[in-house]
Amino acid sequence: MRIENLCVKRQIGDVAGATTRGHKMAIKGGYIYQTFQGGYTLTPTGWRVVHKIENIIRDEMDKIDGQEILMPVVCTADLWRETGRYDAMAVLAKFKGSSGADYVICPTHEEVVTDYARSVIGSYRQLPFMLYQIQTKFRDELRVRAGLIRTREFIMKDGYSFHETQEDLERYYKLCFDAYYRIFRRCGLKNIIDVMSSTGDMGGAVAHEFQLVNEMGEDTLYICDCGFRANKELEDQQGGGENAVCPKCGKPMQKVRGIEIGNIFQLGKKYSDSMHMTYTAADGTEKTPIMGCYGIGVGRTMAAILEESADDNGPIWNMETAPFAVEVIGLVDKENKTLPMAEKIYNELKNAGVDVLLDSRDIRAGEKFADADLIAAPIRLIVSEKNLSRNVIEVKYRVNDFDTSSLQSEFKIETCVADTLNTIQKLLHK
């Protein structure tokens, strides 16, 4: 992609209507465009980032034998009446079709997935399995906040597992727990913790949230040296509050703010029971599966990265999440040698399958560098008169979770493409 044709508006100077660092970066860098309150268009660069996060999630879900599906965004009210949530869920958006039928825009998919799963299941031999999707949700939240941190429409990865026994659910729950840490680490997030949480509208007994510890977070978390960590909602249920003491060891707990980007629940039989999902067990009796569910806010994960990882010049992605792996910058010279060379390197990288951006505009160097900081490709190749005279291409790095001090600061022209491919691999495997 040539930068002049990239349909993304980057912005110099202040942005109006954004207060947190991440929200400002998202607007300044042109990653999101607000279409309405609580609804954002993901721009070409924003969508690239989201897509990369999604693919990390897919990769890790598939590793624990998750099976990707896609359910409808909208469904009729009957499934929601089966579980009683049609009238119980405050954020549920409802509308009537032209025939008068009641519809909901799904805020989560327990009902829909259980309806599918019960149509498939017959025997205990089919258990366990986990189904997941990455899809748009809508929740009619009372208030939105900080760009993609809290929206009404958002992309979520939601997974649902089905088991014969509580022991098997707990075994899988732990697998998913570990996969979540791998996902967030690969996204470049550093300060992630898991906390025990309340189960809210979801039902069930055991639940954990994955929180990015960050001062602009909207959740209050309690952390104890002994390892106990809980969300304020849960803590309140246990009689905590200000000056809470740890229920496990009795010592005072530390209070921090967090952005919730994922959560997992041991649901039990709430949905499988109320929706009459059964299978035939080994002893010939009809039994109800035990369920778990596993969510990640995909857009919110991008927003969390932006809150945690940016400098004054723009966001700092890592190689797995950056919209482009490489940006080639040709600095204008009098003899017109640099731009053809930049173009040549760009084409070779593109043919090698690299996500590469070319900036060969007839503008000043400073403007290109500042713009490059907003797009934040981890590898920046600079083609200039002074470098060409030495037969090299200058390399600069912008990456949030890799020590680049041991990497080359210039490539020889002849080996530039191979060296770049090599370096991309290094930045991918930490």
Next chain:
RNA sequence: CGGGGCGUAGCUCAGUCUGGUAGAGUACUUGCUUUGGGAGCAAGGUGUCGAAGGUUCGAAUCCUUUCGCCCCGACCA
């Protein structure tokens, strides 16, 4: 839904109190000079002043209504 704030050029904003030809910076287009961290000169285009009513000779400005947006609270798989 309560409290506070804001809607004027693509963007950031002034002008509103005290009514009188629509503004600045930046961005954009063209030309010349520049060219390693958002250049200089010259010329050029840019608006339903969020919308609708009302008052007035005259409304961005005053009055009423309405729509949208931001922040705080309540709420929150």
